[in-house]
Amino acid sequence: MTQIPRAPLILGLAGLIPFVWGAITVLLPDLAMWTVGTIGPRFAGPYVMLFYGAVILSFMSGILWGFASKTTGPQAATGYALSVIPALWAFFMTGGGPTSSGLNLIFGFAGLLVLDWQFSRWGLAPEWWMPLRLLLTAVVVACLVIGVFF
Template sequence: MPVLSLDGEHRLPIRLGLAGLLPFIATALGAWWAPGAWSVYAIQAFVYYSAVILSFLGGIHWGLAMGRDAPKSPTFRGRVMLSMAPSLMAWPALLWGGAPGTALLMFGYIAVRGYEASATGSVGLPEWYRGLRNVLTIVVVACHLAVILRFWQLL
């Protein structure tokens, strides 16, 4: 399993990735602890931020495919197709909203990480990135579960 270190030459993207967890954590906590309408606003902010970041993950793979993979290779085709999937999941998740939209986003994070862990998807991904994505995915999925539970409680 890749090791995540805040020291070394990759500390900036690692720190930025970890900082990207702050809106997930803050809005998930706000969904539970904010008063009344603010709780609903926190949930909405969570879903919107999640959709944006899931789409960003697709962009990472688009860039890898364009910059590293031979255009006629199976890796290129697979990575380009995967790079579109997060946006195509995020958009209906925004339209659905609520628990179904949040669950779809959560599934998107799990699917992207599963692809990145596969033999094909891991090609070109540095070890430090894989370690970072493990941590980020665990926290992001936990936040999604917390928000889904909050939806159920509000029903």
């Protein structure tokens, strides 16, 4: 397994904070009430995970677009087309309520992992990309599961 460089690892783990916080506030209602009263309802429970999840899927579209730019011809066209799927998924599949939006984000992050794998298979992502993406996706999906089912 290729070691993940320190900066992407630290930034990736920091990017999990809204998901983890959202999951914790689902499991601890008193903390959720404190959060709502202190910084607002958008930062508690499933809502922080849903909003941030849509943002991150869109961000990941940009990452994949960057990978696609490293190639040419039909592979580039395919890469660009695939790269917009996570952002479009977030746009069209969230907003129908916390349960359906949460489930759709779970499917969106699972689908993103497939796209990550494909770009990695094409040699467009760094060698450490998949270990990082597997770790981050596992935590994101676990947090979203808590938001949907608890």
